[in-house]
Amino acid sequence: MNVTIIGLGLIGGSLALSLRQHGLAQHFIGVEASPVHARRALELGLVDAIETDLAAAVRRADLVVVAVPMDAMVAVLPLVLDATAPHQVVIDVGSTKGTLLAAVAAHSRRGRFVAVHPMAGTEYSGPDAATQGLFDGKTVVLCDTEHSDPDAVQLVEKLFHALPMRLLYLDAAAHDLHTAYVSHISHITSFALALTVLEKEKEEQRIFDLASGGFASTVRLAKSSPAMWVPIFRQNRLNVLDVLDEHLHQLQHLRDLLAREDYDGLTQQIQQANHIRKILP
Amino acid sequence: MNVTIIGLGLIGGSLALSLRQHGLAQHFIGVEASPVHARRALELGLVDAIETDLAAAVRRADLVVVAVPMDAMVAVLPLVLDATAPHQVVIDVGSTKGTLLAAVAAHSRRGRFVAVHPMAGTEYSGPDAATQGLFDGKTVVLCDTEHSDPDAVQLVEKLFHALPMRLLYLDAAAHDLHTAYVSHISHITSFALALTVLEKEKEEQRIFDLASGGFASTVRLAKSSPAMWVPIFRQNRLNVLDVLDEHLHQLQHLRDLLAREDYDGLTQQIQQANHIRKILP
Numbered sequence: 001m002n003v004t005i006i007g008l009g010l011i012g013g014s015l016a017l018s019l020r021q022h023g024l025a026q027h028f029i030g031v032e033a034s035p036v037h038a039r040r041a042l043e044l045g046l047v048d049a050i051e052t053d054l055a056a057a058v059r060r061a062d063l064v065v066v067a068v069p070m071d072a073m074v075a076v077l078p079l080v081l082d083a084t085a086p087h088q089v090v091i092d093v094g095s096t097k098g099t100l101l102a103a104v105a106a107h108s109r110r111g112r113f114v115a116v117h118p119m120a121g122t123e124y125s126g127p128d129a130a131t132q133g134l135f136d137g138k139t140v141v142l143c144d145t146e147h148s149d150p151d152a153v154q155l156v157e158k159l160f161h162a163l164p165m166r167l168l169y170l171d172a173a174a175h176d177l178h179t180a181y182v183s184h185i186s187h188i189t190s191f192a193l194a195l196t197v198l199e200k201e202k203e204e205q206r207i208f209d210l211a212s213g214g215f216a217s218t219v220r221l222a223k224s225s226p227a228m229w230v231p232i233f234r235q236n237r238l239n240v241l242d243v244l245d246e247h248l249h250q251l252q253h254l255r256d257l258l259a260r261e262d263y264d265g266l267t268q269q270i271q272q273a274n275h276i277r278k279i280l281p
Numbered sequence: 282m283n284v285t286i287i288g289l290g291l292i293g294g295s296l297a298l299s300l301r302q303h304g305l306a307q308h309f310i311g312v313e314a315s316p317v318h319a320r321r322a323l324e325l326g327l328v329d330a331i332e333t334d335l336a337a338a339v340r341r342a343d344l345v346v347v348a349v350p351m352d353a354m355v356a357v358l359p360l361v362l363d364a365t366a367p368h369q370v371v372i373d374v375g376s377t378k379g380t381l382l383a384a385v386a387a388h389s390r391r392g393r394f395v396a397v398h399p400m401a402g403t404e405y406s407g408p409d410a411a412t413q414g415l416f417d418g419k420t421v422v423l424c425d426t427e428h429s430d431p432d433a434v435q436l437v438e439k440l441f442h443a444l445p446m447r448l449l450y451l452d453a454a455a456h457d458l459h460t461a462y463v464s465h466i467s468h469i470t471s472f473a474l475a476l477t478v479l480e481k482e483k484e485e486q487r488i489f490d491l492a493s494g495g496f497a498s499t500v501r502l503a504k505s506s507p508a509m510w511v512p513i514f515r516q517n518r519l520n521v522l523d524v525l526d527e528h529l530h531q532l533q534h535l536r537d538l539l540a541r542e543d544y545d546g547l548t549q550q551i552q553q554a555n556h557i558r559k560i561l562p
Contacts, residue, residue, distance in 0.1 A: 218470060270472055276479065
């Protein structure tokens with residue numbers, strides 16, 4: 001199978017590595033806006049060739065993977081579908097679905113497209129961040145599959161089962177709601193925590209000296225790129241604002257308990273938070 | 282060297298394992314309020330014997346390590362010093378220092394005590410959480426060493442250098458300020474994030490299905506025990522409130538930028554947060 005990957009960053013590059021590792025595809029063509037990243041992806045062996053003409057790259061593939069930030073995704077996916085023939089399959093790997101699916105809802109090739117979100121990533125980006133095994137054992141969400149052709153869905157199911165990933169089916173609205181809760185809010189809190197500590201702790205050497213594993217893990221996502229995350233927050237704005245308001249409320253409640261020295265109340269809240277142990281062992 | 286460990290949890294147990302592994306001490310006596318934990322610590326080989334009489338356990342040691350939650354620490358440390366002879370050395374491993382050092386400032390054996398905070402831990406507690414190598418390469422803070430006898434400080438320096446750990450010297454007030462910034466606030470944000478997601482996401486299976494590594498690392502500290510953390514927040518209350526107010530301010534600012542769709546402003550804030558990359562590579 002020939003695969004064209006549009007966007008040779010963390011996710012596109014990791015997917016190329018995983019598909020090749022499992023013998024699911026043999027030839028990989030890359031499309032990449034940054035010449036530096038394109039060259040690097042070739043050096044790293046993520047793809048076998050770079051193609052600068054989008055339509056030509058699409059025509060040469062059995063499967064097209066669009067793996068660009070969400071603002072570019074909304075612009076690029078319709079162009080990819082314009083060039084897609086009836087035997088080809090197109091997937092995205094994007095973190096929001098509502099805006100994207102609305103943008104291609106009326107496209108004549110909508111059936112060839114399957115909306116995919118692998119729930120895996122790191123705080124790094126670009127081709128050097130691509131990692132073999134990134135998706136192993138993780139969940140992949142397939143959205144609104146009733147709008148995709150059955151053979152396209154079957155191919156996608158076969159590939160992601162083989163990586164191996166756990167398949168989960170959600171409609172786009174449910175996907176965007178749940179990812180706001182379980183992924184997007186974590187990034188907001190981590191950015192805010194980094195800003196807090198950078199503001200309060202003027203002695204950077206002290207941060208380096210004193211940062212334990214706990215702090216490092218809480219602030220890790222604050223290394224994530226704004227080019228990726230601002231479009232996600234933009235496209236999922238109402239859900240993110242809703243969960244962010246709840247988070248502000250919870251933080252303010254903890255603050256008030258501490259301010260008025262209600263340590264029994266604080267203990268109860270922490271015991272309640274500890275419930276996450278049962279869900280994420 | 283004989284070591285008595287008072288409190289056979291994550292930190293006390295891990296320190297016993299590390300001291301033994303590096304040949305720094307041969308015989309370990311444990312004092313532990315929970316009979317279940319005491320028995321388990323023996324089974325795990327964290328200590329060679331359990332002693333129920335505190336003063337007797339102190340008398341049998343060259344080095345006494347007090348590794349109990351901070352509320353118990355303030356009560357137990359004076360009793361330990363009461364039983365300490367002039368050739369013995371006592372350390373704590375506590376996360377706050379101001380209250381504790383004030384509690385023993387006038388004690389006749391104050392010089393035998395060295396205030397120690399190894400900047401290492403996990404979200405787990407109890408003897409089963411003890412891990413060999415927990416302290417390797419981490420920072421250990423020594424506080425107000427000018428109030429300790431030089432030979433006691435030298436013994437502590439020798440032991441922690443050998444683990445090996447990086448030694449950092451701070452006065453108690455600076456310690457409590459910097460740990461509020463770099464450790465305590467992370468726990469507050471993580472507890473609040475868990476409460477947020479548990480409140481918004483009523484479908485627990487969805488959390489399990491969709492939680493990626495990013496969410497798991499941000500919420501990991503929310504598994505931490507209230508028995509350990511409420512006394513820390515209590516003893517470091519003013520510093521924690523100060524940094525928590527800054528954090529609420531930063532989160533509210535991100536919220537306002539998103540609410541009024543100021544994506545350039547949001548990008549700038551994330552770029553500023555990304556600065557943490559240079560400090561924590």
